[in-house]
Amino acid sequence: MILFSLVVILSILYGYIVVSSLLAVSSGIPGLKVMRWGLIPGTGVGVFSLLSFVAFHLFSGNRFLFILFHCLVAAVGLIAFKAFNLRKQTANQQYDFTPESCPKLLSVLAGGVVITALAAFVLSVLTKPNGEWDTFAIWNLHARFIFLSGANWREEIHNLGLIGVTHTDYPLLLPAFIAGSWVWMGRDALIVPAYTAFCFTFGSIAVLWGALSMMRGEKAANVAIIILLGARLFVLFGGWEQADVPLGYFLLSSLSLWFISSTGGEDGVNRRILILAALELGFTAWTKNEGIMDALIVSLVFAFTLLRTEGVKVSRVDIMSWIYGLTAPIGALVWFKLTIAPPNDIMAGQGWHSTIARITDIARYKIIMVAFAKDIIGFSPGPRGIVPIMAIYRWIAGGSKITQGSALLAPIALIPLVILMGDFAVYLITPKDLPWQLTSSFKRLLIQIWPSVVYIYCLTTNFLEKGSRQYASAG
Amino acid sequence: MLKERRGQSYALIAMLAFSSLSIGLSFIKACWLYLHRPSPDVISAIESRYIPLKEYLPTIGVVGYVSDQSVQKGVGLWRYYIVQYALAPVTVIRDSSQNEVIGDYHTPSAMVHPPKIPNHRIWRVFHGGVVLYKHGGDP
Numbered sequence: 001m002i003l004f005s006l007v008v009i010l011s012i013l014y015g016y017i018v019v020s021s022l023l024a025v026s027s028g029i030p031g032l033k034v035m036r037w038g039l040i041p042g043t044g045v046g047v048f049s050l051l052s053f054v055a056f057h058l059f060s061g062n063r064f065l066f067i068l069f070h071c072l073v074a075a076v077g078l079i080a081f082k083a084f085n086l087r088k089q090t091a092n093q094q095y096d097f098t099p100e101s102c103p104k105l106l107s108v109l110a111g112g113v114v115i116t117a118l119a120a121f122v123l124s125v126l127t128k129p130n131g132e133w134d135t136f137a138i139w140n141l142h143a144r145f146i147f148l149s150g151a152n153w154r155e156e157i158h159n160l161g162l163i164g165v166t167h168t169d170y171p172l173l174l175p176a177f178i179a180g181s182w183v184w185m186g187r188d189a190l191i192v193p194a195y196t197a198f199c200f201t202f203g204s205i206a207v208l209w210g211a212l213s214m215m216r217g218e219k220a221a222n223v224a225i226i227i228l229l230g231a232r233l234f235v236l237f238g239g240w241e242q243a244d245v246p247l248g249y250f251l252l253s254s255l256s257l258w259f260i261s262s263t264g265g266e267d268g269v270n271r272r273i274l275i276l277a278a279l280e281l282g283f284t285a286w287t288k289n290e291g292i293m294d295a296l297i298v299s300l301v302f303a304f305t306l307l308r309t310e311g312v313k314v315s316r317v318d319i320m321s322w323i324y325g326l327t328a329p330i331g332a333l334v335w336f337k338l339t340i341a342p343p344n345d346i347m348a349g350q351g352w353h354s355t356i357a358r359i360t361d362i363a364r365y366k367i368i369m370v371a372f373a374k375d376i377i378g379f380s381p382g383p384r385g386i387v388p389i390m391a392i393y394r395w396i397a398g399g400s401k402i403t404q405g406s407a408l409l410a411p412i413a414l415i416p417l418v419i420l421m422g423d424f425a426v427y428l429i430t431p432k433d434l435p436w437q438l439t440s441s442f443k444r445l446l447i448q449i450w451p452s453v454v455y456i457y458c459l460t461t462n463f464l465e466k467g468s469r470q471y472a473s474a475g
Numbered sequence: 476m477l478k479e480r481r482g483q484s485y486a487l488i489a490m491l492a493f494s495s496l497s498i499g500l501s502f503i504k505a506c507w508l509y510l511h512r513p514s515p516d517v518i519s520a521i522e523s524r525y526i527p528l529k530e531y532l533p534t535i536g537v538v539g540y541v542s543d544q545s546v547q548k549g550v551g552l553w554r555y556y557i558v559q560y561a562l563a564p565v566t567v568i569r570d571s572s573q574n575e576v577i578g579d580y581h582t583p584s585a586m587v588h589p590p591k592i593p594n595h596r597i598w599r600v601f602h603g604g605v606v607l608y609k610h611g612g613d614p
Contacts, residue, residue, distance in 0.1 A: 106491075113495055116502045123505035130518040130560075137556040144563035152535055152564075159537060159566040163559060223491065230494025232501040239505070386497065389490050396486045464483055 003185040007048075008195065010074055010184075011177075014051070015044025017077045022276035023257070025269060031221065035210025035256070039280075041199040042249050046283040049173045050332050052180025061151035066183050102218035110222035114205060117229045121201060124239025125194045131241035138167055139243055140193055142175035147182045154340050161342035169341040171333055173287040174243055193241045200246040201238030204228070204451045207249065211256035212458050215263070216400070224458035228451060230386045237447050244447040247287045251294055252451035254281035255412055258302065259459070262408045271321040278325025286329040289344065290448060293422045298415055299326070305411040346430050358429050368427045371438040372420070375446060390457060400462040413456045416449045521554065522561040524603045529562065531599055531607055532575060537566045539573035539608075541592065543585045554579065571595070571608075578606035 019039045025032060051073055052066075059065035130136045142157065149156035161168040174196060181192040205225050213221035229235060238245045257277035261270040281298050284291030302322060306315040358364060378385050423445050430437050513520065532538060540558065544551030546569050558579060559567045567577065571592045580586050586604040589597055598609035 109491065109495060113498050116498050120498070120502040120505040123502075123509040127505070127509045127512045127516070128518075129516055133553070133556070136518055136560045141556075141560050141563055144560070149535055149564040156535055156564045156566065162537065162566060162568050164569075166556075166559075223487070226491050226494045226498075230497045232497050232504075235498065235501055236505075386494060389493055393486045393490045397483045462483070463487065464480065 004181070004189065004191055004195075007181040007184045007192070010070060011044035011048040012041055013044070013074055014047040014077065015040035015042070017081045018047055018279070019043050019276065021081060022272045022279075024272060025265075029214055031210045031213030031218075033210070034206050034213065038203045038206025038208075038210055039253055039276075042203040042246070042253070043276075043280065043283075045177050045196055045199055045246075046173060046250070046279075046286065046329070048180060049177035049286070050328055052183075053172055053176045053332050053336070055180065056146060056153060056176065060146075060149075060153050063183055063186070066180075070180075070184075102222060106219060106222045110225055113226050113229050114202075117205075117235045118202070120235050121198070121239045124236060125197065125241075128240055129190045129194070131193060131197075134243065135193065135241040138170060139174045139241070140178065141166060142168065142170070142172065143178035143182065143193075144188055146172075146175055146179035147188055157340055158342060167289075167345075169337070169344045170243075170288055171286045171291070172336060173283060174246065197238050197241040197245070200249040201235065204234075204245065204249045204252060207253050207256060208451055208455055211252075211260065211455065214260065215459060216463075220400075220458045220461075220463050223463050224454050227386065227390065227458070228454045231447075231450055233443060233447055234450060237444070242444065242447070243288050244444040247284050247291050247294070247448045248451045250280045250284040250287060250291070251298075251448065252455055254278070254284070254298060255415065255452050256455055258298075259408055259412060271318065274318055274321040275325040278322040279329065280325075282326040282329030282333075285333050290423075290445065292333070293426075294419055294448070295326070295330075297418050297422060301411050301415055301418070305408065309407055346426065346432070350429060350431065354431065355429050358431075364428055364434060367434055368424055368438065371435075371442055372424070375442050394457070394461050397462045397464070399460050409456075409460060413460065416453050416456070419449055420445075518557055518560070521557045524601070524605055525558060525561040527601050528577065528599075528605060528607060532562065532565050535564050537568055537573055538562075539570045539576035540567045540579065541569075541571050541576060542579040543582050543590075544579075574610045576608040576610075578604075578608060580604035580606065 019036055023032075023036055023039065048070075051070060055066045055069045059069060131140065142160070145156050145160055146153045157168055160166055174193075177196060178192050182188045185192075205228065208224050208228055209221045212224050234245070254277045257273050257280065261273035261277060278299075281295050285295040299322065303315070303319055306318055310318070376387055423442075427434065427438060427442075515523070540546070540555060542551055542555065544554065546552055546555045555567070555569065558577065562577075570576075572594075575598075576592055576595055578589050578592075580589060581604055589600065589604075589606040591597075592608050595608035595610055597606060599607040601607070
């Protein structure tokens with residue numbers, strides 16, 4: 001337990017250094033603090049994972065050197081953080097808010113919903129300590145291979161590709177974090193995957209609440225977390241330690257940080273926030289193959305929006321900030337794909353004639369559209385369909401005007417739709433049995449975009465507020 | 476204006492009530508699953524059957540796997556993945572031509588008299604229908 005606590009402290013320290021250096025804003029706004037503390041543990045898991053991936057390459061099989069490497073990196077990071085006074089350097093930026101009161105009943109309801117979700121999460125973890133299918137057949141299995149194979153982990157992960165659908169080409173954010181933690185602990189304890197599940201499930205809630213609280217006030221933020229958790233699959237998937245929840249967390253973090261960076265304030269501070277947004281986006285690609293497509297789509301929308309609104313000269317600096325943020329996770333991803341991962345099963349199953357045949361098969365379009373409509377409308381089984389209710393409410397209540405950053409609303413709102421179109425295209429060309437693939441994966445794809453969809457919905461929907469907030473810089 | 480605002484309020488209350496009910500049902504489902512969970516959980520129970528087998532397997536490498544259930548889909552495939560999870564970092568492939576092959580049997584007759592595999596002999600028989608075959612003739 002002591003060693004596990006050390007792992008938690010170390011990963012939180014990594015997250016704290018990175019988030020506090022890049023989201024270097026001081027203010028009295030509770031939303032910013034909550035968002036920062038929502039970002040720290042998840043970002044810490046991502047950074048720990050990247051460093052462990054490097055350490056496995058350099059020192060696999062040598063526990064002492066592995067731990068020493070982490071300690072040295074943490075020490076250097078901490079010294080640099082203190083020496084350059086990274087946080088205080090930009091602490092002069094203030095956001096001028098006039099807090100709007102939130103009905104007490106709504107705050108109590110939101111609190112009650114979060115506590116209920118926490119209880120459901122804990123019970124899910126206790127019921128299935130090894131998680132669901134993907135958890136033991138992909139993420140924890142890969143982590144065991146890395147941890148138990150010692151110096152041969154690359155060859156053994158490659159061998160594992162022989163067994164079929166364990167997706168050894170999937171990136172290593174979760175396996176590298178879990179295996180790295182196990183190296184510290186000296187055993188493959190199930191508390192580590194449960195901890196990551198907690199960080200991402202409840203980190204998503206904190207990031208969503210914080211980001212919306214800053215932009216729209218506590219009323220919209222409370223409504224958002226109630227809607228987020230209203231999709232029952234979100235907490236269940238979190239408790240079953242599925243990777244779709246971390247992917248959704250990183251996508252939400254990236255989009256919300258990008259939006260915050262565009263809503264005024266000092267350029268230097270905003271560029272750092274952009275670096276953090278891109279880092280979180282890079283972690284989506286380092287989590288799962290679907291995240292690679294998400295990262296590509298968001299980056300293209302980002303570049304296009306910037307060039308259109310700010311011109312080439314200004315855009316260049318912001319695009320460079322974005323590239324800085326992406327560098328570490330995308331670098332690790334490319335390294336992994338080129339040196340370890342077997343070919344992707346969907347891509348390996350493509351051929352000129354077979355792909356054309358699938359694209360021109362009208363029946364496939366119909367099957368995919370029916371599945372999309374069914375799962376989107378019926379999202380959240382049980383009392384079916386939170387999505388139609390959200391649409392009806394939006395139709396009745398209308399949209400809410402945001403005073404600044406509104407130029408970004410349309411591009412950001414477009415992103416989940418473009419991601420769904422990308423998913424549609426992948427289903428269209430998949431060489432696997434289409435109905436089986438849709439049944440086994442589409443709900444998980446919806447979970448990946450669900451926090452971002454709720455964020456965008458609550459950012460733009462009127463919740464009977466008196467007015468929207470101003471966002472300004474005192475720096 | 477007031478009437479419109481009241482309509483919006485009702486719609487918001489309905490949406491929040493729906494979402495709260497949904498998470499409440501998640502909690503009830505999680506409670507039900509927790510109260511009716513097997514102890515130990517299914518994966519840990521299957522894993523524990525394979526612990527004695529580990530000392531007869533190579534520490535890394537590839538071994539074969541056969542079963543009297545279909546290992547291509549359904550429960551058979553699910554069990555196969557749990558066996559793979561239990562025996563990591565040894566790679567377990569659905570094939571009987573490897574040097575060591577694991578037999579995973581569930582029908583009473585196969586558990587008592589494990590079937591033969593071409594070019595392999597039964598090397599060890601473990602509790603619960605788990606058999607280890609070794610390439611080669613009778614010892």
